[in-house]
Amino acid sequence: MDTGDGLLVARLAAGDEEAIAEIFDRYAPFLYGLARRVTGDANAAEDVVQEVLTTLWTHPERFDPSRGSLRAFLGVQAHRRAVDAVRREVRRSAHESRQQALDPTAGEPFPDAVESIGLVDIVRQAINRLPAAQRRAVELAYFEGCTQRELASVLGIPEGTAKSRLRLAQAKLSEWLAPHLLEMA
């Protein structure tokens, strides 16, 4: 039996309320931070976290562990709901300037995947800017799905070194991509 995200969601599906608490503890800071950044509103971000996790509890079958991590699945849901919250707010608001800034494509569907808004090249360019060792670590971790232990094994380095190498790469990518990721919101 899967012992990672799949097991956690299987427990959720089995009606184990302790699993929703564990998922909250593991992912709520990530979801809350993501939603706050998108909405700029702490209350709206709380609502997003509640909606995302309640929907996971009521429809656990929508998460397929073979298609990606629970973090990415929840991240996509949170992003969509946060964007919806912003849209609702924009519609309610009479502040035209804010409306123009946040919703230049009013009426058009919001993009919800990196691929769909042309960021692929930007992200790839950013990865290519990394030193070779860090670039390889990122490729193994995110494109080939290696765990940190596997990463260390493939690169022939201690696990701690693999971890810090990946962390350094993530920090650089975060810095370089932050403006673009913000645009996505």
Add this chain to the structure above:
Amino acid sequence: MTSQSPPGRPLEELRYALAEADAHTPPVALRPRVIQAAETARPPGLAAGTESAITPVEGYRRTMLSFDAVLSELSEDEWHTPVLRDLDIQGLVGHLIGVERQLHSALGIGPDMVTDADHVESTQADALAQAGRTTSDTHAEWLDLSAVTVAHTSVLDRDGLERLITMHHFTTTVERMLVIRSFESWTHEEDIRRATGRPLAAPDSARLRLMTEIAVSALPAGLAMIDRPKPNRTARIVLTGPGGGTWQASLDRGIPGETDVRIIADAVSFCRMVANRMAPDDIDAVVTGDEALAADVLAGAQALALD
């Protein structure tokens, strides 16, 4: 190489891994709010995707229909396939005829019989008696007896369903006995499927739920049967898949306390283990907490098997 997160959408994985940098501790009040909202939207305990609850009588009726469908498919040669102990399929159905007769006696709708007897020994004569009969006669007698059970129990009122009856060294309500009979019949249906090369078939989720409930509730009895009582111990049993659920189960029929051990397993595999058709080591259970206690709980569950 095993994968932590499949590279199906690597950029999305990367994007949200990077977004962890923005993680922010939410207000303390959000946690109970989310949990309460979730539990309001779907009550805990019952597995998602489980059909609406059915009565034990309906569960028994469905199990008999399913069993009958398999018997109806069998060729004459297949009826004589060795299936269990020293029995071929016809003998096994004879065993079920014997059990059904005893059930009728216990219900007061059949001739008086000694029903508080060993499950296998007391039906062996019925099993062996099939050897000189046509398979269609064996099939028809089993079907008729089962239909009488359904017809009788489907009109019982609450008192009638909760009346205690004794069979095979245990006493329980008519309703629970019907679930136990469903459990046994499903197990033997799978025996026949295995013996004849047919794919195994899990019960529908509503029937499975009746079976998982009764199996978990019987864990203290199973532990007593293997002489490993567990006073004041509590297991959290999480059975996954439709028909499963989550139980905070006292192992001595008392009030459940804090979790001593958590056992997570597939609901159908768990039932196959309870029927002694799978070993505890083979059900791929995930255990956290007291592992020795888990081993005893699983051994006790397996001891519940009738044959």
